Amino acid sequence: xxxxxxxxxxxxxxxxxxxxxxxxxxxxxxxxxxxxxxxxxxxxxxxxxxxxxxxxxxxxxxxxxxxxxxxxxxxxxxxxxxxxxxxxxxxxxxxxxxxxxxxxxxxxxxxxxxxxxxxxxxxxxxxxxxxxxxxxxxxxxxxxxxxxxxxxxxxxxxxxxxxxxxxxxxxxxxxxxxxxxxxxxxxxxxxxxxxxxxxxxxxxxxxxxxxxxxxxxxxxxxxxxxxxxxxxxxxxxxxxxxxxxxxxxxxxxxxxxxxxxxxxxxxxxxxxxxxxxxxxxxxxxxxxxxxxxxxxxxxxxxxxxxxxxxxxxxxxxxxxxxxxxxxxxxxxxxxxxxxxxxxxxxxxxxxxxxxxxxxxxxxxxxxxxxxxxxxxxxxxxxxxxxxxxxxxxxxxxxxxxxxxxxxxxxxxxxxxxxxxxxxxxxxxxxxxxxxxxxxxxxxxxxxxxxxxxxxxxxxxxxxxxxx
Numbered sequence: 001x002x003x004x005x006x007x008x009x010x011x012x013x014x015x016x017x018x019x020x021x022x023x024x025x026x027x028x029x030x031x032x033x034x035x036x037x038x039x040x041x042x043x044x045x046x047x048x049x050x051x052x053x054x055x056x057x058x059x060x061x062x063x064x065x066x067x068x069x070x071x072x073x074x075x076x077x078x079x080x081x082x083x084x085x086x087x088x089x090x091x092x093x094x095x096x097x098x099x100x101x102x103x104x105x106x107x108x109x110x111x112x113x114x115x116x117x118x119x120x121x122x123x124x125x126x127x128x129x130x131x132x133x134x135x136x137x138x139x140x141x142x143x144x145x146x147x148x149x150x151x152x153x154x155x156x157x158x159x160x161x162x163x164x165x166x167x168x169x170x171x172x173x174x175x176x177x178x179x180x181x182x183x184x185x186x187x188x189x190x191x192x193x194x195x196x197x198x199x200x201x202x203x204x205x206x207x208x209x210x211x212x213x214x215x216x217x218x219x220x221x222x223x224x225x226x227x228x229x230x231x232x233x234x235x236x237x238x239x240x241x242x243x244x245x246x247x248x249x250x251x252x253x254x255x256x257x258x259x260x261x262x263x264x265x266x267x268x269x270x271x272x273x274x275x276x277x278x279x280x281x282x283x284x285x286x287x288x289x290x291x292x293x294x295x296x297x298x299x300x301x302x303x304x305x306x307x308x309x310x311x312x313x314x315x316x317x318x319x320x321x322x323x324x325x326x327x328x329x330x331x332x333x334x335x336x337x338x339x340x341x342x343x344x345x346x347x348x349x350x351x352x353x354x355x356x357x358x359x360x361x362x363x364x365x366x367x368x369x370x371x372x373x374x375x376x377x378x379x380x381x382x383x384x385x386x387x388x389x390x391x392x393x394x395x396x397x398x399x400x401x402x403x404x405x406x407x408x409x410x411x412x413x414x415x416x417x418x419x420x421x422x423x424x425x426x427x428x429x430x431x432x433x434x435x436x437x438x439x440x441x442x443x444x445x446x447x448x449x450x451x452x453x454x455x456x457x458x459x460x461x462x463x464x465x466x467x
Contacts (some may be wrong), residue, residue: 023090025110025126025202031103037096042104042359045366047091049147050108051083052249053223054130060241061132070120071129077357079116087111095363097355099349101140105131133234134226137264140358144270144365149218149252151369152211152273159376160208160280166380167201178452179304180401185293187403190452193389202292203283210276217269219253221246225260228353255437267355270365271347277368278340281333284375288326288333291383293322303393308386325383332375339364401432404450411437411449 006017011026018029055076062072081087090111097103109126116124124130131139174193181188181196224239226232233240239256246254257263295302314324342364346357355361402421409417416439424434432446441449447452 021284027106042049049143055079056245074116102136105136159373220257222263229261274343
């Protein structure tokens with residue numbers, strides 16, 4: 001058993017004590033002491049990416065003849081263990097740390113060096129070996145891109161595609177349901193429920209397109225730029241070799257950014273991706289709010305649909321059931337919108353050759369990707385897939401909707417239509433009965449002109465005579 005009695009570690013600033021069971025070294029310990037800010041640590045997706053970065057860097061350095069193969073192999077084994085999450089407890093550095101993320105980079109270097117040294121039975125140096133050809137200034141921007149690209153392609157895009165498929169299936173299911181359309185939350189002309197859901201489906205499809213359009217820029221990496229973008233202490237071939245090794249490990253077509261100065265000094269691609277995640281959040285909030293309105297009731301609301309009953313809705317009101325999944329997703333969306341504001345501010349903090357809010361960008365961007373992937377699947381599987389339609393309630397409201405008189409405008413004119421609608425509202429009577437009394441149109445002709453299903457097709461319905 002490893003003792004937790006303190007041991008002494010050294011870095012360029014001197015010596016200090018580190019817990020005996022810790023895999024980290026002096027620089028990580030200094031960060032623990034310097035940044036006890038929030039209790040928030042770098043997310044799993046970022047640690048995975050850091051491990052993959054160190055694995056690819058060791059492979060590239062060995063390929064280029066700069067790192068002995070035995071040391072490279074030990075580093076790669078340790079780095080994969082970090083990427084796989086086997087040592088997450090060894091990454092205690094707070095998110096609110098040095099703006100370059102140097103503390104997290106050194107945390108990874110020290111943990112991987114310790115693991116590699118133990119496996120090799122010989123010293124592996126965190127800077128000279130694990131960090132060879134690298135700087136925190138290109139490692140951390142690279143890790144942000146790698147983590148975001150993996151979450152986007154492996155987590156969020158599949159969830160969005162699943163949500164789209166569920167919406168497509170429900171659109172087919174509900175093609176025969178005609179309901180009252182609403183504008184300004186007020187009764188409007190009829191639509192089918194399939195038409196309504198097709199709007200949601202189109203929103204999701206366009207969000208998918210927007211997100212995938214960011215991917216080519218996300219796959220361009222800062223690695224190889226080292227400290228300021230000049231590539232000091234790295235071979236000119238290192239960036240390309242690194243990207244090849246990373247591509248082999250992940251299956252994504254990573255490549256060096258064609259301009260390292262841009263890659264280090266700004267986080268425009270992260271800001272762009274965050275902006276597209278904000279758009280998706282806005283779309284999800286609209287869809288969820290529509291669902292909540294449609295589900296409202298069951299007696300005093302719209303009561304058009306019934307969402308799946310998932311849990312008791314009140315600690316005091318027996319029998320109450322609430323739209324908990326749409327509420328959950330709207331909160332996720334609100335968080336992502338807030339994250340986007342923080343990322344926008346952080347993206348402006350590229351001072352000369354380096355952005356200095358990288359850990360904040362990493363934390364918020366990856367949280368947004370994670371939340372939206374979870375939210376899309378939950379909304380699809382626990383709200384959209386299982387809601388039922390209250391056709392009786394929908395039909396009753398549709399029959400009494402005076403706005404149907406709009407279909408008579410080409411025949412009787414707007415002013416006459418307005419008079420009929422006002423009287424129908426005032427007397428609480430079906431529009432067909434009032435129109436029969438106030439025009440010369442027969443009831444059969446009125447039924448044809450006011451048929452809600454026909455009206456969902458749009459266009460002008462002609463009729464002969466009438467006033």
